[in-house]
Amino acid sequence: MGPNSxxxxxxxxxxxxxxxAVIVFVAGFAATLALLLVGSTVLGxxxxxxxxxxxAELDAVSRLNLDLQQQNARLRIETEALRSDPAYIExxxxxxxxxxxxxxxxxxxxxxxxx
Numbered sequence: 277m278g279p280n281s282x283x284x285x286x287x288x289x290x291x292x293x294x295x296x297a298v299i300v301f302v303a304g305f306a307a308t309l310a311l312l313l314v315g316s317t318v319l320g321x322x323x324x325x326x327x328x329x330x331x332a333e334l335d336a337v338s339r340l341n342l343d344l345q346q347q348n349a350r351l352r353i354e355t356e357a358l359r360s361d362p363a364y365i366e367x368x369x370x371x372x373x374x375x376x377x378x379x380x381x382x383x384x385x386x387x388x389x390x391x
Contacts, residue, residue, distance in 0.1 A: 318324045357364040369375035376382055 316323065320326070358368065366375075
């Protein structure tokens with residue numbers, strides 16, 4: 277039999293077909309594995325979508341924390357003023373409790389409610 281005999285051509289075609297089948301199988305397996313990894317990366321518990329939700333939640337909590345820190349600072353200042361500033365204590369008593377000094381007269385106009 278010669279180098280290009282029908283038997284050799286069939287053997288070469290069979291080898292070529294096997295190689296093609298192996299390449300297709302390996303490519304399919306690699307594509308499936310890549311899809312699984314991408315899906316897990318995007319949709320999994322540690323995925324991109326979860327990361328974005330957690331980042332948004334962290335930003336919201338950080339803003340709330342900053343607001344509370346500012347409110348606490350204002351309250352500390354007010355607390356200190358209530359402990360030590362007689363003028364501030366008097367203004368709070370007048371505004372919130374309706375306090376009137378002994379030498380002052382209250383004049384009500386119109387339909388204001390009397391307490």
